[in-house]
Amino acid sequence: MVDRKLENFDCGHRACGGCGASAAVRMILKGAGENTIVVSPTGCLEVFSTPYPETAWKTPWIHSLFENASALASGIEASLKKQGRLGKEKILVIGGDGATVDIGTLCISGAFERGHDFTYICYDNEAYMNTGIQRSGATPYDADTTTSPAGACSTGNNRPKKDLPQILVAHGSPYVATATMAYPMDLMKKVEKAMNTPGPCYIQVHAPCCTGWGFDSAKTMEIGRMAVECGLWVNYEIENGELVSQKKVKRVPVDAYLQAQKRFRHLFRPERNEAEIAKIQAIADKNAKKYGIDIE
Amino acid sequence: MTMQIMEGSIAVAETVRLCRPQVISAYPITPQTHIVEGLASIVADGRLDAEYICVESEFSALSACIGASAAGSRVYSATTSQGLALMAEVVFNSAGMRLPIVMGIANRAISAPLSIWNDQQDSIMMRDSGWLQFYAEDNQEALDLHILAYKICEDHNILLPAFVCFDGFILSHVYESVDIPDQEAVDAFLGEFNPYQKLDCNDPISFGMYATPEYYLEFRYEHDQAVKRAAEAFKKYGKEFGEKFGRDYSELVTQYQMEDAETVLIAMGSICGTIKDAIDEMRDAGKKVGLLGIRCFRPFPSEDLRALLGNAKRVAVLDKNVSLGAKGAVALEVKDACYGMDLPIYDYILGLGGRDVRKSDIKNIVALAEEGKGDMFYGLREEVL
Numbered sequence: 001m002v003d004r005k006l007e008n009f010d011c012g013h014r015a016c017g018g019c020g021a022s023a024a025v026r027m028i029l030k031g032a033g034e035n036t037i038v039v040s041p042t043g044c045l046e047v048f049s050t051p052y053p054e055t056a057w058k059t060p061w062i063h064s065l066f067e068n069a070s071a072l073a074s075g076i077e078a079s080l081k082k083q084g085r086l087g088k089e090k091i092l093v094i095g096g097d098g099a100t101v102d103i104g105t106l107c108i109s110g111a112f113e114r115g116h117d118f119t120y121i122c123y124d125n126e127a128y129m130n131t132g133i134q135r136s137g138a139t140p141y142d143a144d145t146t147t148s149p150a151g152a153c154s155t156g157n158n159r160p161k162k163d164l165p166q167i168l169v170a171h172g173s174p175y176v177a178t179a180t181m182a183y184p185m186d187l188m189k190k191v192e193k194a195m196n197t198p199g200p201c202y203i204q205v206h207a208p209c210c211t212g213w214g215f216d217s218a219k220t221m222e223i224g225r226m227a228v229e230c231g232l233w234v235n236y237e238i239e240n241g242e243l244v245s246q247k248k249v250k251r252v253p254v255d256a257y258l259q260a261q262k263r264f265r266h267l268f269r270p271e272r273n274e275a276e277i278a279k280i281q282a283i284a285d286k287n288a289k290k291y292g293i294d295i296e
Numbered sequence: 297m298t299m300q301i302m303e304g305s306i307a308v309a310e311t312v313r314l315c316r317p318q319v320i321s322a323y324p325i326t327p328q329t330h331i332v333e334g335l336a337s338i339v340a341d342g343r344l345d346a347e348y349i350c351v352e353s354e355f356s357a358l359s360a361c362i363g364a365s366a367a368g369s370r371v372y373s374a375t376t377s378q379g380l381a382l383m384a385e386v387v388f389n390s391a392g393m394r395l396p397i398v399m400g401i402a403n404r405a406i407s408a409p410l411s412i413w414n415d416q417q418d419s420i421m422m423r424d425s426g427w428l429q430f431y432a433e434d435n436q437e438a439l440d441l442h443i444l445a446y447k448i449c450e451d452h453n454i455l456l457p458a459f460v461c462f463d464g465f466i467l468s469h470v471y472e473s474v475d476i477p478d479q480e481a482v483d484a485f486l487g488e489f490n491p492y493q494k495l496d497c498n499d500p501i502s503f504g505m506y507a508t509p510e511y512y513l514e515f516r517y518e519h520d521q522a523v524k525r526a527a528e529a530f531k532k533y534g535k536e537f538g539e540k541f542g543r544d545y546s547e548l549v550t551q552y553q554m555e556d557a558e559t560v561l562i563a564m565g566s567i568c569g570t571i572k573d574a575i576d577e578m579r580d581a582g583k584k585v586g587l588l589g590i591r592c593f594r595p596f597p598s599e600d601l602r603a604l605l606g607n608a609k610r611v612a613v614l615d616k617n618v619s620l621g622a623k624g625a626v627a628l629e630v631k632d633a634c635y636g637m638d639l640p641i642y643d644y645i646l647g648l649g650g651r652d653v654r655k656s657d658i659k660n661i662v663a664l665a666e667e668g669k670g671d672m673f674y675g676l677r678e679e680v681l
């Protein structure tokens with residue numbers, strides 16, 4: 001059972017007010033339970049939680065580099081195994097989308113292929129936020145970032161999100177899921193499940209970033225829910241390669257979600273860019289079909 | 297003591313077994329391969345109770361060592377050349393995290409052009425990383441230095457990682473007679489791994505936090521101090537090693553025919569063997585030549601060298617590496633150590649990418665130094681001149 005009272009991520013850290021990632025981490029640690037060793041790659045989370053000599057972590061935590069968290073986890077797992085500690089203590093990586101879907105994929109692929117017993121959670125704020133909102137492989141189509149800026153010859157990021165969950169399903173991972181901080185109980189239960197499933201498990205968590213996406217910091221939860229309601233984010237679980245659950249919704253058009261964020265503002269001014277909005281709607285439609293989320 | 301004839305890499309693997317690492321994480325690359333293959337079969341045969349992680353890259357090899365060491369295990373890795381270059385970021389990071397990792401380096405040249413053959417450019421490029429660096433003259437030293445490295449690195453007053461460097465092919469693939477110590481003696485010398493701090497749910501701490509400008513300078517200072525303290529630790533444990541195993545390592549710099557030497561050669565690694573033979577012949581011909589072998593490059597034994605060079609008339613440094621646009625790394629250090637002494641110091645870059653260095657070359661270099669000619673690549677093909 002998820003221990004909702006467990007607080008292993010302390011207050012007083014330096015995330016922006018309304019940071020979706022920091023709220024997600026608090027819930028993730030409740031889901032993970034006691035006796036969890038956390039590994040974090042470089043990124044917003046690492047930086048806002050551990051300026052020496054202060055730390056927000058009340059559970060053992062280690063950071064080494066931007067791209068090697070899953071290799072660290074492999075070594076920790078081997079070490080705990082040798083000391084007879086594995087099982088009594090569990091290993092959880094919590095890293096950003098850049099660390100996960102881009103620069104760290106070699107290490108993740110290696111660790112998943114070798115089958116180490118750990119859980120990897122990506123808090124997906126859909127860009128490199130720590131270094132100033134640059135595009136990552138998880139940045140959605142048409143999002144304006146500092147390296148995929150909208151302009152006279154550009155409508156923003158010109159590629160859809162990389163589907164890392166499916167890549168890890170292809171590695172034979174026993175449990176791959178997506179979640180969002182906007183549905184806390186669902187997130188915590190999935191984390192609990194992953195932590196109690198032997199082998200390498202993966203969860204990608206939608207984590208709205210008010211600073212990088214451009215929305216009022218009081219609206220983080222709302223933005224998170226809107227992503228799910230329009231089908232641009234799908235919550236699902238895949239166990240041993242089979243889709244076993246998906247969050248069904250009465251889908252609304254993508255417009256409201258896009259309009260609520262500055263990163264998509266260029267699609268609406270000076271006038272509505274029908275063609276591009278239609279392409280984004282098509283992505284949501286494809287998601288809906290693929291995962292069967294539509295409530296008829 | 298029982299002497300056995302063995303390939304260098306296998307002797308290293310057998311010695312690593314005696315050190316009882318609990319986690320081994322390495323990626324194959326010539327000429328290090330026989331070590332990791334040797335260790336894999338030692339583990340497969342149940343002769344060492346360790347987790348052997350078949351990582352997908354050297355980058356992950358050393359990263360996994362960070363995780364395993366931080367979680368409380370003694371760890372081992374080995375690499376060379378391109379593998380070490382790929383690890384670069386992790387090399388600096390692991391040293392800054394002050395983890396006592398021991399890594400064997402079967403020294404090899406760096407690409408481009410691609411070369412699998414020996415020089416020491418690979419470990420030298422990591423000279424500023426904060427790892428300790430020890431260089432073996434022969435296979436016996438290669439294996440002894442592994443045991444000694446664990447002892448030094450794990451001292452709570454040091455807490456640093458170390459390279460044990462031995463020349464690729466020249467040592468790694470050569471059969472020599474070596475004494476593989478007894479397990480009981482190594483156990484008694486090293487003891488069980490006793491981490492200073494570890495990832496432990498009963499005592500949660502944060503590792504690898506970032507430092508603001510208010511703290512970073514002090515972290516670097518303390519790291520530098522620890523590297524410097526390792527000189528005394530090397531001497532102390534090297535002496536202890538000698539008392540236990542009969543081979544003394546109480547000096548950072550080895551000496552050969554130094555009493556009345558006028559021309560002093562300074563070198564690192566297996567080339568010292570060739571130099572000693574050349575010195576014997578030059579001594580027979582009445583030349584007063586001696587050798588100082590750098591066994592510990594990091595920390596650099598500046599004071600030891602100054603003291604040993606008091607009576608020298610000239611110094612010839614033989615560098616199997618080059619800091620392109622400057623000089624060989626050893627020569628730069630020697631010049632710094634001897635600053636203010638009235639002593640000409642000449643640098644010779646040689647043996648790069650596996651170019652053979654013979655006794656005749658050593659004699660030629662001594663003649664060049666006597667003529668006051670140096671600071672050059674030695675033995676170049678004529679068409680580039």
Ligand SMILES: Cc1ncc(C[n+]2csc(CCOP(=O)(O)OP(=O)(O)O)c2C)c(N)n1
Nearest residue numbers: 042043044066096097098099127128129130
């Ligand atoms: C090898 C390397 N390249 C680049 C960086 C710079 N860098 C640090 S964090 C970061 C982006 C992190 O993005 P993400 O993983 O998405 O985490 P976020 O900051 O968005 O939470 C980058 C590019 C680095 N630290 N190391």
Ligand code: SF4
Nearest residue numbers: 016019044129209211
């Ligand atoms: S930039 Fe975004 S992810 Fe980073 S701390 Fe601020 S809100 Fe959180």
Ligand SMILES: [Mg+2]
Nearest residue numbers: 096097127129
């Ligand atoms: Mg990000």
